[in-house]
Amino acid sequence: MFAFLTQEARPGSGAMFDAIARRYDLVNRIMSLGLDRWWRRTAVAALKLPTRARALDVATGTADVALEIASQADDVEVIGVDPSPRMLEIGRTKVTDAELNGRVDLRTGEAENLTFESDTFDGVISAWGIRNAADRAGALREMTRVTNPGGRVAILESLEAPGLLLGPMIRFYTRTVVPFLGGLISRRKQEYQYLQTSIAAFPKPEEFHMMMRSAGLQVEVSKPLTFGACWLFVGRKTAEVPSDAEGSAS
Numbered sequence: 001m002f003a004f005l006t007q008e009a010r011p012g013s014g015a016m017f018d019a020i021a022r023r024y025d026l027v028n029r030i031m032s033l034g035l036d037r038w039w040r041r042t043a044v045a046a047l048k049l050p051t052r053a054r055a056l057d058v059a060t061g062t063a064d065v066a067l068e069i070a071s072q073a074d075d076v077e078v079i080g081v082d083p084s085p086r087m088l089e090i091g092r093t094k095v096t097d098a099e100l101n102g103r104v105d106l107r108t109g110e111a112e113n114l115t116f117e118s119d120t121f122d123g124v125i126s127a128w129g130i131r132n133a134a135d136r137a138g139a140l141r142e143m144t145r146v147t148n149p150g151g152r153v154a155i156l157e158s159l160e161a162p163g164l165l166l167g168p169m170i171r172f173y174t175r176t177v178v179p180f181l182g183g184l185i186s187r188r189k190q191e192y193q194y195l196q197t198s199i200a201a202f203p204k205p206e207e208f209h210m211m212m213r214s215a216g217l218q219v220e221v222s223k224p225l226t227f228g229a230c231w232l233f234v235g236r237k238t239a240e241v242p243s244d245a246e247g248s249a250s
């Protein structure tokens with residue numbers, strides 16, 4: 001399906017997001033019916049950052065999560081990383097408009113290869129980011145590595161959760177309405193088709209819990225938001241990565 005894309009623009013890569021950056025925020029607002037802001041707010045609050053915290057937003061894109069972190073506490077410092085220059089450019093404009101340049105710093109970077117010392121951040125978050133990482137487990141390990149022991153890693157993702165009351169309706173929405181509407185508004189149909197296929201390919205919550213435990217996180221929160229339209233996972237970094245993490249997962 002993506003044969004027309006160059007190697008660099010593999011589905012989900014920063015190059016692919018360059019192509020949809022200009023209308024990314026608008027499409028988000030419309031397709032989520034404005035709920036995306038509340039989902040981000042909920043995920044950021046779940047980090048339970050201490051005072052004078054340092055936080056990392058992985059796959060920051062146009063910086064909505066980074067800005068939300070900065071707006072929830074006056075004394076927090078946020079770094080956002082993303083591989084897409086166009087998404088970051090828009091994010092930087094928003095940070096400047098919000099007069100938050102002193103507290104929000106956006107940098108080029110990838111989840112699988114974070115260029116920070118271990119145990120650097122009080123909280124690490126990624127909203128609709130980890131799904132795009134070529135090595136998802138590696139990305140989660142990296143996010144955990146740079147988190148202080150006792151700190152939290154929050155993941156906000158869209159996934160096809162089975163057995164929910166409104167599951168069939170939500171599946172219809174993500175499988176049919178999202179690619180159609182997203183493609184129409186952004187004029188990049190293939191990219192929004194990717195969104196749907198990547199949502200379908202995302203691990204079920206139980207599988208993702210195992211991945212979290214293997215990375216050294218204790219699963220603290222795992223819950224659907226808005227009837228499963230998206231999912232919030234929060235893990236707390238334990239002192240040491242458990243050697244039997246895979247085996248002990250439920």
Ligand SMILES: C[S@@+](CC[C@H](N)C(=O)[O-])C[C@H]1O[C@@H](n2cnc3c(N)ncnc32)[C@H](O)[C@@H]1O
Nearest residue numbers: 013014017059060061084110111127128132133
């Ligand atoms: C759906 S957007 C999410 C942006 C933002 N977190 C938000 O809340 O709107 C996904 C982002 O993941 C970024 N991305 C793609 N591959 C990545 C990787 N390997 N590591 C980190 N970010 C990546 C893309 O450039 C894009 O900005």
